[in-house]
Amino acid sequence: MLLPHAKDPDFLDAFDEVCRRHDITCMSPNVDAEIARLGCAAAATVRERVRVWLPADDIVACCLDKQRFAEFLEARVPELAPRRFGSDGEFPSAGVVVKPRTGSGGAGCRGVPDPRGDAAGAAGVS
Numbered sequence: 001m002l003l004p005h006a007k008d009p010d011f012l013d014a015f016d017e018v019c020r021r022h023d024i025t026c027m028s029p030n031v032d033a034e035i036a037r038l039g040c041a042a043a044a045t046v047r048e049r050v051r052v053w054l055p056a057d058d059i060v061a062c063c064l065d066k067q068r069f070a071e072f073l074e075a076r077v078p079e080l081a082p083r084r085f086g087s088d089g090e091f092p093s094a095g096v097v098v099k100p101r102t103g104s105g106g107a108g109c110r111g112v113p114d115p116r117g118d119a120a121g122a123a124g125v126s
Contacts, residue, residue: 006033012043019050026051032104035060067101 001021003014015038018024027050029035037043039054046052054060062068073081096115100108 006031006037011037012046016046016049019046024050026053028053032060032064036064065102066099 001014001018003018004010011034019027027038029038029052035054038046038052039057039060043052055063062072070082070084095111095113098110098112
């Protein structure tokens with residue numbers, strides 16, 4: 001059975017039905033939208049029947065926000081933090097990938113071949 005996307009209003013009912021039909025008693029989701037949806041208050045009845053292993057809410061929120069995650073890395077593991085451009089007016093000569101602050105699967109990403117020539121598109125790149 002194919003489940004609807006986690007943002008679909010029918011996701012929790014479909015997830016619950018699959019768990020009931022196949023006697024699933026525990027689950028460890030790994031898709032960001034599913035983690036967020038199964039952790040929400042509306043999923044409480046599903047979690048009564050199915051043990052769902054989820055990270056803490058603050059960890060999920062941090063991982064879903066690219067800027068917040070970058071700040072987390074800068075503070076705790078600076079060698080893994082993404083390099084930021086544009087705040088000081090300096091841009092690399094090579095191309096960069098511009099990503100939206102939230103979202104996944106590459107939605108909204110775009111390449112900027114020469115950020116120095118496309119400062120408007122590269123502003124705020126992180």
